[in-house]
Amino acid sequence: MRYQRRVAAIGLIAASALVLSACGSDENAGGGGVSAAPGVTCGGKPDLRSSGSSAQNNAMTRFVATYQQTCQGQTLNYTPSGSGAGRNEFLGGQTDFAGSDSALKDGDETTRAQARCASPAWNLPLVFGPVAIAYNVPGVTDLVLDGPTAARVFNGQITTWNDPAIAALNPGKQLPAAPIVVNFRSDESGTTENFQKYLVAASNGAYGKEAAQTFNGGVGAGARGSQGVADATKNTPNSVTYVESSFAQRGGLGMAQIINSGGGQPVPLTTESVATAINNVQISGQGNNLTLNLNSLYQTSAPGAYPIALATYEIVCSNYADDPTGQAVRAFLQTALSPGAQQALPDAGYVPLPDQFKQRVTTAVNAIQ
Template sequence: MKITRLSSIAALGAVAALTLAGCASNEAPAGNDGGTAPSASGEPTTTVSGTIEATGASSQGSAQEAWVAEFQTANPEANVLYESTGSGVGRDNFKAGASNFIGSDRAFKIEEIEEGGFGSCATDEIVEVPNYISPVAVAFNLPGVDSLNMDADTIAKIFAGEITSWDDPAIAALNEGVELPATTITPVHRSDASGTQETFQSYLAATAPDVWTWEPEDTWPLQSGEGADGTSGVVDAIAAGEGYIGFADASRTSELGQVAVQNGDEFISYSADAAAALVEASPLEEGRSDHDLAFAVDPAAAPAGSYPIALVSYLIGCVEYEDPEVASLVKAYFQFVTSEEGQAIGAEAAGAAPLSTGLIEKAAAAIDAIVTE
């Protein structure tokens, strides 16, 4: 089995905490002989055993905690260790052979797949399935103001450093009757490589191309603003700084002020349903295999009523592993997370938009490509 550690000393504490949580969750329920364990719905299932390690998207953090707990309850001899490192670190770890699977807020690009070199896999074939759909909130900290309307140009100018004060005429014109202070705006971005960051930049580039002229990437293209590590770091920075504004997975921003984003003639507040409407209208990318389900989301083509900044996060694993036990455990975990039951758990834990029935069926077919013998 190819398992090494690339994490920093600071991250080891997170792994230890997950390990302890995993041990607690893995205690078999009373009366369970370890042969067959109930699923969360109470139906008997064939259990799997062993340990798999994963790193990746911090946006999935809350949902992953819930998925792991339920999966390990149903499989008392299984340990799933998921560490929220950020998508970029997760993808690096997967290529280096340090993670059995990863969560990522973007799929590997076609050219990255063609380059190969996936050290976690016995071959260079990978499985990528969407498992977590969520709005990316534009959140702020402005005492006395809970919500503001903004169009794409205004948001882009704020993060490009062209609008620097909360009482700027561009903001005031969209928020008649709101008393806006002359407080300095401090935009917060991710300091780590992040698929959430690339999703946000893709929105800016698609909807405000005259302002946001940078190519969308998972790293931040500007030196201005303030960087923070991970979803939690961004949310903490906004919460601690008056006048701060940033973008993060919506499940983590409920205590902050929220931007209602313009789509057509409406200003749309984020919701799981509104994010799902954007994704449901998006095609899968062409030129990929049947077990590589990557969405081509175009915020500029967002249908009426949808929230135009939606994150599609993925589970990424190998078609073939060197260790059959790892393959069986990864496959079983992917099947659980993308099932109707698993998606309901993710929605309850993190406010994610559940995959549609059709997409659940496509994900099941893609996961079936994982070789377990």
């Protein structure tokens, strides 16, 4: 079957549900009922292996449960070893596909993927989780920020809550004259990298730092993991952090409304606002290689679009060297796109794929050989 190209019909029903939060990369997810996925042709390799992004681990737990319910006797062993390790293990042939907060890089990684697959590799964005700018400011329950102002908070240029730049975005609110305490991830983190990418893209040069998995703002106090920064902010009045919104929710923290690059009204983090941003994101890859131009998300000007989210790719072979592996990978991803699997995501802190975007991913998944 290698290099044959057949386009399978889209056989899954799109489903979009509620949101609230993001990639619980460090902590456990809740339970929830599991139902079999309709319209999936099971079979192939019985024990798939995958590894990579810890940010999608809780989503993968739900996807695996749906896969096992749908395809009796088949399973996937997913190891949340981190995005870089996941890509390397896939390229080295140790796993059947990878989960990664970053798409394969042009050049060496793409060349190695072609050699590993004996076909092109595809980057398929399957999991999205919004990132909140979470805060603990006594007396302030509806803070508004925009990209340039947030960038100047997180690089230390704005140091008090009643700074004129913050006050201009929050007219009529009693902002304290207290110093701002920034809490950041002390460990390497895809959340940190994606949040800094937002600050770079949306600040018109105000951030002035490079985006990396380590925090480069040069200000504040470090804490390990998502739970660590959420706890530090909960326990420190007048502090602020960036964190997956499930952690902000559980900690009772405020979540800033964001004025996106189009100006206009502040946008709260909701199901609809994140889905609007995802639906408007641009795809830079060709065909079924759905690499995203994330700057189009961070710099979105769409009314009602919340602009800060992390995307995780499943990196797959478009045409596997052995048919059983291709069949099983396709079936697993089809179950992950099913209504039951998608509707379970909010409990784990992720965003179900909106219909329009989900159709693109489904088409690509159905074409895996």
